[in-house]
Amino acid sequence: MELLQVENLTFTYPDAKKPALTDVTYTVREGTFTVLCGASGCGKSTLLHLLKKELAPFGKKSGSIRFDGTDYESLDSRVSASQIGILMQDPDSQIVADVVWQELAFALENLGTERSVIRTRVAEMATYFGIESWYHKRTGELSGGQKQLLNLASVMTLSPRLLLLDEPTAQLDPIAAGNFLSMLERVHRELGVTVLIAEHRLEDILPMADRVLVLTDGALTLDGTVDSLADAVREGHPLLAGMPAAARLWKLLGMPGDMPLSVTEGREMLRAVCASNVTPKASLNNAETAISKATPDTADAAVSETRKSKSADSAESAASLSEVYFRYERNGKDVLRDCSVDIQKGEHFCLLGGNGSGKTTLLHIIAGILRPYAGSCRLFGKKLAAYRSGELANGITALLPQNPKDVFVTECVKEDWLLACKTTVPEAEREETVRRTAEMLGATHLADCHPYDLSGGEQQKAALVKVLLRKPKLLLLDEPTKGLDARYKEELLAVLKKLKDESVTVLTVTHDLDFAAVSADRVGLCFDGGVTAVKPTHEFFTENSFYTTAACRIAGKMFPGAITCEEIVEAVKGEQA
Amino acid sequence: MAYERIHPAVLVAYFLSVMIPAVFTLHPMMPLMALAGVVLLLLLTEPAPPRVRTIIWMSLLFLAVVITNPLFNHRGRTELFFLNGHAITLEAVLFGLRNAACVIAVLLWCHCMNRFVTGEKWLAILGRHLPKTALLVSSAMRLVPLLRKRGEEMRKSQQALGLYGDGDAMRQLSGGAKVFSMLVTWSLDHAVSVSASMKARGYGLRGRTTYSVYRFRREDAILLTLLIAADALVLTALAGKALSFDFYPVLNGSRNALTVPGLMTYGLVVLFAPIWEGRNRLLWNCYRSKI
Structure with a gap:
């Protein structure tokens, strides 16, 4: 059954020259897990916000969105509030209440649920999400991962049918992000919630997904199963760089067959490569020599040099x-x-x-x-x-803090950049330095924005420009x-x-x-x-063996010494030669 | 803690019934009883022994109130001695003592109330009748520490980026102003996203209910009834001038049929907390010995 139908959706922000979304058409079936990917600023957030009636941005919209057969224009606000849940990037800015249990009850209170029902539902959610041990804590004392779990639980109290997530793990460390995603998968699998998620961490999310949508500059360029991604990746789609190590390796080696995603699948593929070539023993030696040739030698040389001089x-x-x-x-x-x-x-x-x-x-x-x-x-x-x-x-020294927002103290990115330059330098020269540094990081287009209007990734970029300007x-x-x-x-x-x-x-x-x-x-x-x-x-x-890169785990004993996909490829080539 | 299981509304009612009568009558027995009760309660519930500093401050406050009254108030007939040609009277000294006991007792009871009735419990009481205010207070309580944390983080980051220059006052000042204005911007930005998240979860729909984890149980009902009965008696005694007391010109307490029952009831109210705590502790030890 189609839960969500989007037809010819085009959206333009006020004062924008070109539309943020152009002619987007797709459907989401009930009970599926869909991943929405694309580079930062390609319109993922806009699309997700448009799907949540209450948060739809202002602007010119054409085309139609239907939820469960009902057009958005005539969708009841109670239905929209309870059946469509949304989770955003910043864990902190979604929490309303001071204490965890108040936050859990918040959505149910809004819908006028009776006290006894709230009690049961909150208890159920707290148990399901493992929140019991911090149920009475103040929300400010929670870690980022706990906050995002609380946000998820708080949305889930309404048992929504559709869950929209806008890069929910972007602000979390990998362990917390992993926990969050596995909880999300559990929610999807056990409660049958339909999920539409925008996410950069393809490595973790693709194995869960039924379907992938790729947005490029506001247009839908791919809509299909995870397998259909393979063709796009094979042709060198920009998405490649964000793919799991196994998939990248698959593309770099130009392998036929299905695209591997997990470490195990990647290792199998590599084993097949080895088997089809010379004897393993010889290959191992070859591989080692190949690696020492292949590694970015500047780095290693620098290290050995510094190591030599260290004691002296x-x-x-x-x-x-x-x-x-x-x-x-x-x-x-x-x-x-x-x-x-x-x-x-x-x-x-x-x-x-x-x-x-x-x-x-x-x-x-x-x-x-x-x-x-x-x-x-x-x-x-x-x-x-x-x-x-x-x-x-x-x-x-100059420090790029964990939260890029800390870096900005003015209302305009460029002003902040200029502020970072040495005051002794004449103004024209300062402008020139700023321009060059911004260009180097591809951040020129951010110059006239308010720092808080940028997306998380763009903020990071602009902040790094400012830090570099401190020389x-x-x-x-x-x-x-x-x-x-x-x-x-x-x-x-x-x-x-x-x-x-x-x-x-x-x-x-x-x-x-x-x-x-x-x-x-x-x-x-x-x-x-x-x-x-x-x-x-x-x-x-x-x-x-455990605290290492995915590529290194794939290479394992076959190609010891290789820690990136590129190095594995070099090793394989060295062996074939 | 035996107080965790009492409904916040009953707790607040209890603390008010202790503090209000002690303040509104001059009868010296009232603050003395309140002081005795709170000291017992503190001995039973305070997790750590009070710090020396706290005791010193309390004693200084006590002494200050005791001494200032006879120095500036020379009413009263029984002269003890003369200071700079002014009489220091017994009545004034006793009045000072009574006031000091009252101030210290109320301070200590407030301290206990603060510990037992946490912010969250106040909200549970407010939430029933003033849901909007309760939500506002709750989000404000969340915002204050959040703002402080953000401000501190921004200050540190800017220090590492050289905003404050090499310590000259002007740069420091202008840097501080910049960080502050950005903090204001941040809080506005934060408010916008929080309100979006509220709207997304149906805030603003009609017929909002409030939820509280505290349930009003049978025990709470019994306690509250007893408390109201006791309060009624004490207040009647207060209104009937049964607990009136004059320090000037000579000590003179009025007496009628309600004086003794009034004082005794107040004493029971005051002692209720330490007794309740002691009883629960005994019970607990009893249960534990059986496990």
Whole structure:
């Protein structure tokens, strides 16, 4: 049965030159799980908001939307409120009440449900979503993942038939995102809710999906099953960069047959490749030599160089912390305990680790925002405490905070960029620097917008431009890839490469293993208040079997040493040669 | 905690029945009983021993009230001694003592009320009759810590981006103003998204109900009835001047048939909380020993 029918939907925002959506036609059947993908700013949000009558943006609309056979114009507001649920990106800005149980009851209260019914329904939801243990907590004390789960539970109290989700995991770390998506799948599977979700994390979401819709610049360019995505990917659709590692590998190797999505399927495919070639023993050796040839040698060379010189010259380190202790409250727990790490000049160092392992705290200490209570920190050979206030932020370090909104202090992105430039430089020159930096990141079109009007990914971009304009010697990035689509990640990689040429040191805190694998020179793992297992990137990922990239897990024992899809491909080619 | 199971409305009614009579009569027994009751209650329920600072502050406040009254108030017949040519009278000293006991007792009862009746419980009481106000208060209570957190995060990030310059006052000031104005923008932006999320979940439809996790049980009904009966008696005694007391010119308490029953009832009300707590504790120990 068709739950949702969209016909020839075209939508133009007021004052916009071209429509945000053009001639979109599709139907969603009851009980299906549909993924809506496309690059940032392609109209995904607009489309989802138009489907929720209460949130439909103002503008010129033509075409029709029908829900369960009823046209949207004549849809009862009670039906719309209770049967269509929507979840947005920012977990914080959807919570109304102060305490969790109030939030859970909110939607039911609005519909005038009786107290006894509310009691049952709320109890049911809290149990189903595992909220019981924090049922009486204040909503402000919850973690981001818990907040988004609460939002989902709160929408589900009305037992909607259609659930619209607008990148619900963009602000979450991978573990919380995984939890959220598996809860969503459970809701879909067990309660039979129809799901329409816009999401970047294709790796996790595609195995759940029945159907995929691809939006390109406001037009629907693909509508079909996950398998039908294969053809598009084979032809090099821009979506490719965001596909799971197995699928990317499948395309890079030009394999026939079905597109693999999971690690297991990818490994099977690779095994088939190996079997059809020379004997495994020989291939293994070949592969190893191939990898050492194939790896981005600049990075490895830099590492070995720095490693050689490390013992000889301590002035070569950009930041060095030794036995640092830090806690937020006097009677609190140590967040950093006996933490020592050395970041070399000119390298890109990635700090990985779980939530609450002290990664961000470490970054803040190096940025001079927080002060450790014991231990010593040196930046470029000079004690951190010896820097005058404000000196550090003026050309030595610059921090891209976790929340890009923190970066902006004016009503216009360009004004903020100009503010970041050195005041001693003449105005024309400042404009020129801003233009060049924005161009480098492909952010020129954002210049005249209000920072809060941008999407999460665009904010991240604009914030990075501002941080780069500070011209730091040591760049500190806190989760730079959060909420970004694959295309922007590539741009970010290019920027990092350029910074390396200018010998800017970069310290990144991230959850994104794939990003670390392709960009870092050395990797450290934050754990239990300290930094353990500092190793060159390749060594780090190949020695780990669990905490490693999907490509590395696919390559497994067949191609040890390969940690990205490209490296596996090189290895396979080397073997065939 | 024995108070967790009492309905918030009954709790609030109880605290008001303790505090109001103590303030509205000059009878010295009232604040003394209130003080005794609250000290017992604190001994039974306070999780940690009070900090030395708290005790010092309380004592200073007590002394200040006791001393200031006879210094500035020279009414009363029984002169104790003269200070700068002014008489310090016994009546004024006693009146000061009574006032000090009253202030400290009310402060401590308020402290207890704050601990037992949390913000969430106030809302449950409000929600029944003023649903809109309750929702407003609830979202405001959420917004305040959120704003503070956002402000702190913005300040830190801007410090790391050099907005405040190298410590000169003008830059600091203009930077602070910029962050503040952005915080205002953020809160407006936040309000817009929250209201969208409210609308999406049917806020504004007619016939909104309110829900509360607190149920008014049989025990609550019994307690409330008893409390109302006790209040009626105490208030009648108050209105009938049975609990009136004059300090000036000489100590003089009026007495009639309601004086003793009034004082006793008030004493029972005041002692109810510590007794209830003690009883529940005993019961609990009893049950536990059987497990």
